[in-house]
Amino acid sequence: MLKKIECFIQPFKLEEIKDALVEAGVEGMSVTEVKGFGRQHGFIEGERRNRKVKFRPKTKLEIVVDEELVEKVISDIQKLAHTGTIGSGKIFVIPVEDALRIRTRETGRSALY
Amino acid sequence: MKRNSLNPWRMALEQLDSVAGRIGLDPGIHKILQHPKRQLIVSIPVRMDNGDTQVFTGFRVQHNVTRGPAKGGIRYHPDVTLDEMKALAMLMTWKCAVVGIPYGGAKGGIICDPPELSSGEVERLTRRYVSEIISFIGPEKDIPAPDVNTNPQIMAWIMDTFSMDRGYSVPGVVTGKPTSIGGSLGRNTATARGVMYCIFNIAKKLGFDPLTQGYVIQGYGNVGGNLAHLLNQQGCKIIAVGDAEGGIYNKKGLEPDKVSEAMRESGSVIGFTDAERITNQELLALDCDVLVPAALENQITEQNADKVKTKVIVEAANGPTTPEASGILEDRGIFVVPDILANAGGAIVSYFEWVQGIQFYFWSEREVNLKLRDIMTHAFETVFNLSSEHKVSMRTAAYMLAVEKVAEAIKVRGLYP
Numbered sequence: 001m002l003k004k005i006e007c008f009i010q011p012f013k014l015e016e017i018k019d020a021l022v023e024a025g026v027e028g029m030s031v032t033e034v035k036g037f038g039r040q041h042g043f044i045e046g047e048r049r050n051r052k053v054k055f056r057p058k059t060k061l062e063i064v065v066d067e068e069l070v071e072k073v074i075s076d077i078q079k080l081a082h083t084g085t086i087g088s089g090k091i092f093v094i095p096v097e098d099a100l101r102i103r104t105r106e107t108g109r110s111a112l113y
Numbered sequence: 114m115k116r117n118s119l120n121p122w123r124m125a126l127e128q129l130d131s132v133a134g135r136i137g138l139d140p141g142i143h144k145i146l147q148h149p150k151r152q153l154i155v156s157i158p159v160r161m162d163n164g165d166t167q168v169f170t171g172f173r174v175q176h177n178v179t180r181g182p183a184k185g186g187i188r189y190h191p192d193v194t195l196d197e198m199k200a201l202a203m204l205m206t207w208k209c210a211v212v213g214i215p216y217g218g219a220k221g222g223i224i225c226d227p228p229e230l231s232s233g234e235v236e237r238l239t240r241r242y243v244s245e246i247i248s249f250i251g252p253e254k255d256i257p258a259p260d261v262n263t264n265p266q267i268m269a270w271i272m273d274t275f276s277m278d279r280g281y282s283v284p285g286v287v288t289g290k291p292t293s294i295g296g297s298l299g300r301n302t303a304t305a306r307g308v309m310y311c312i313f314n315i316a317k318k319l320g321f322d323p324l325t326q327g328y329v330i331q332g333y334g335n336v337g338g339n340l341a342h343l344l345n346q347q348g349c350k351i352i353a354v355g356d357a358e359g360g361i362y363n364k365k366g367l368e369p370d371k372v373s374e375a376m377r378e379s380g381s382v383i384g385f386t387d388a389e390r391i392t393n394q395e396l397l398a399l400d401c402d403v404l405v406p407a408a409l410e411n412q413i414t415e416q417n418a419d420k421v422k423t424k425v426i427v428e429a430a431n432g433p434t435t436p437e438a439s440g441i442l443e444d445r446g447i448f449v450v451p452d453i454l455a456n457a458g459g460a461i462v463s464y465f466e467w468v469q470g471i472q473f474y475f476w477s478e479r480e481v482n483l484k485l486r487d488i489m490t491h492a493f494e495t496v497f498n499l500s501s502e503h504k505v506s507m508r509t510a511a512y513m514l515a516v517e518k519v520a521e522a523i524k525v526r527g528l529y530p
Contacts, residue, residue: 105323105347106313108486
């Protein structure tokens with residue numbers, strides 16, 4: 001089974017996480033600069049909250065891996081994305097029905113590795 | 114046609130013995146596996162259309178049920194023997210183990226000549242046979258399936274006879290049923306699909322592009338014909354196909370749709386005229402990249418194994434390569450995917466049909482196909498890794514894996530009492 005790991009992290013954590021995941025066996029990822037908010041409505045620690053909602057810059061990683069790698073990828077991201085303050089980010093794990101490599105018509109796990 | 118001049122049961126035992134030596138099989142477990150668990154011979158009296166009574170002989174053999182209920186086809190053929198049933202039941206034990214579906218092996222058959230029988234006679238023969246073996250079979254005991262000369266209609270009669278005995282519908286007693294009574298979507302193309310997944314897995318491991326190879330398929334029935342269509346849909350080039358009447362060859366590639374159409378009209382692939390006519394022996398000796406024997410047993414023998422000109426053979430048929438030919442191909446460095454792995458797609462989707470039948474919950478065809486692909490790919494990779502690790506052929510590796518799995522199950526369950 002393939003899973004997609006979609007995670008939102010602090011932009012400055014990206015490089016370190018990328019290197020660790022490649023080391024762990026991840027063969028590809030897509031990275032997007034995004035903005036968003038979570039439970040804190042975009043306010044950071046020490047900031048006075050009001051009724052407005054603010055966007056914060058975040059980095060989104062999308063990684064599709066074999067089920068076997070999921071636990072390792074999650075624990076690496078959890079460890080490395082942790083900032084000690086609110087706004088470290090979130091990880092989502094999504095089932096992927098299939099994957100296809102367009103050039104070779106490889107499918108499933110074979111399309112990733 | 115005499116399908117096998119050698120004794121099939123002796124050949125099956127030799128195969129087991131050679132693997133046993135290689136994996137250091139426990140002698141007690143080896144002895145258990147040398148004996149089928151149950152062998153039933155039944156007499157089947159049938160009222161013929163002309164009013165006469167004829168008595169047929171039927172068999173059902175369960176080789177081993179340690180990993181789960183027994184599973185295997187039922188064939189109707191004049192050459193059926195008890196030894197053949199024993200050998201094929203053992204083969205099913207290995208096939209289910211190698212792909213990791215929770216079944217043991219079984220096989221059944223009736224000595225008869227179906228073209229000589231009317232549909233009514235076949236129905237009465239089938240129902241009485243089921244009635245004679247009824248205490249032997251069931252969703253949790255032994256689940257028959259189609260084989261030589263048996264089809265979805267016959268499976269429906271098996272299901273109905275069993276269900277009448279129980280007093281309620283039992284779809285899980287047999288697989289290969291029509292979809293209207295619990296047959297699985299995707300069952301019809303399952304074996305061909307499994308072969309195709311094998312081919313793509315080989316391409317990945319051996320590092321060739323499956324789309325630029327030349328494919329030759331011997332046999333154009335359920336497996337060969339469906340495989341030609343599936344490969345063609347992927348963009349693969351089929352340069353030759355054949356059936357009992359002979360073969361057709363076009364190095365630019367054949368269009369399966371047109372070949373099937375010619376076959377429907379004339380009864381044979383040789384009815385397709387936009388290709389060169391070749392003999393069956395020429396077909397097997399064609400210069401190609403992937404050769405798929407999808408017809409009968411013993412097609413590649415010590416007489417023609419040195420003439421085969423292909424990189425890869427995928428055994429879609431059962432036993433298309435004799436043991437002697439197998440040795441010759443191995444020496445020549447031809448990569449052979451053995452039958453128990455290559456054609457397991459049918460058994461795998463039979464398993465899905467049984468699972469759906471006992472749950473009364475049915476899957477989409479896409480779900481069936483994706484699950485089949487997962488199991489085939491996993492089994493292929495396991496056998497391939499074992500074969501690289503021990504430097505043995507794919508056939509030896511598949512048997513090592515299968516026998517080890519069954520032996521482990523016997524060991525952990527222990528010997529009763």
